[in-house]
Structures are given as structure tokens and as C-alpha cells.
Amino acid sequence: GWLIEGPGGFLENGIEHGNPRVSTSVISAGEQPLPDEATTALRLPRGTVGFVLERVRRVDGELALFSTNYTPPSVAPVVAAAAGVRHGSSSLTMALQAAGYTAAGARRVIHAVAAPSAVASHLKVRTGTPLLCIRSTTWDQSLVPYDYYETWLRTDVVPLEVDATTTRAGVEEGTALM
Numbered sequence: 131g132w133l134i135e136g137p138g139g140f141l142e143n144g145i146e147h148g149n150p151r152v153s154t155s156v157i158s159a160g161e162q163p164l165p166d167e168a169t170t171a172l173r174l175p176r177g178t179v180g181f182v183l184e185r186v187r188r189v190d191g192e193l194a195l196f197s198t199n200y201t202p203p204s205v206a207p208v209v210a211a212a213a214g215v216r217h218g219s220s221s222l223t224m225a226l227q228a229a230g231y232t233a234a235g236a237r238r239v240i241h242a243v244a245a246p247s248a249v250a251s252h253l254k255v256r257t258g259t260p261l262l263c264i265r266s267t268t269w270d271q272s273l274v275p276y277d278y279y280e281t282w283l284r285t286d287v288v289p290l291e292v293d294a295t296t297t298r299a300g301v302e303e304g305t306a307l308m
Contacts, residue, residue, distance in 0.1 A: 154188075156185050156216060156218045159183045160210075164200050164202075168200035181209040184198045185198075186252055232270060233269070234269060238265070240263070242263075249282045253284060260285075261283060261285070263283075264283060265278075
């Protein structure tokens, strides 16, 4: 499963949960103008150039998700220098952590939506196929956002699971796993 509430990415969480059969293919990687939703999430002016990383992930050889990470200009050199990340052989989360970008928090919004044609093409499904779209903004201790991503998940390959736990106060909390 994928711990949606955890600080790690899909690769780290997959391995931690006993699934080392996660593979990554990079579709594109490079600096380009960030879309409006990314500049808004990263609190940047419209048209800011940052690093954009598009990838597909497979679980046991089956296409599971299409993901795009957007990083601001201050973080772009870290991603550009991370050859393993740009080639799909290492983790973006770990590369960012090694450069001093440690997550203090993140906000993830999940919607069930119909796959747009570009996403459907990457996942080899029909346009309109139901997928989960996860949008996430991660920030550091200073509350400065340094990563925004949009992931399109095939829940027929990686299902959404929720484990409920209780706190000392007796209030139920949910931890979403995929």
C-alpha cells in the first residue's frame, strides 16, 4: 500500500509496505513555466519557471499511476542534479531530503475523476476511466512550500485503504493507505 498521510513518496511507501516491485519510467524532466495551479500552491508569481518531472509508476509491471512534480526555482537545481531521479532509478523525496528539504507537513486533496485524454494515454486506459487524482503541496519547517504534485492513480491496481486508529483523547483518526 501507499501511506497517503506519510512523509515519503510512492516508491518509499511501496518498499516499506513490502512491495519492492515498484518501477518508474520518466516521461519528461526539465525546467519550464509552471502551470497556474502549481504557482498558486507554491506561492509563486504566474509564469515562474521551475522544474517539472513527469513519471509513470508500475507495480508488478502493471501501470499504476501517472505523476507530475513541480518544484520552484530555488529547488530546481536539486532535481536537475539528481540524475537517478531524472532517469527513474531513485527517489525524488530522498534527493530533496539529502539537499536539506525535509517535509514538516503536506496537504493532500483527493478527487475521484474521469481521466483526461493525456493522462489516459500515459496509463493506457480509456479517456474517462475513473481514477483518483491526488494533489499535494509539501512545505518545510519555515512553512515554505517546495514541492507540488499531481498524481493520477489507478485504484484497480493500487486500491485505497483506510485504517482507523484512536488517540488518547478517544477521537478517531484516519490514515489512508493505497
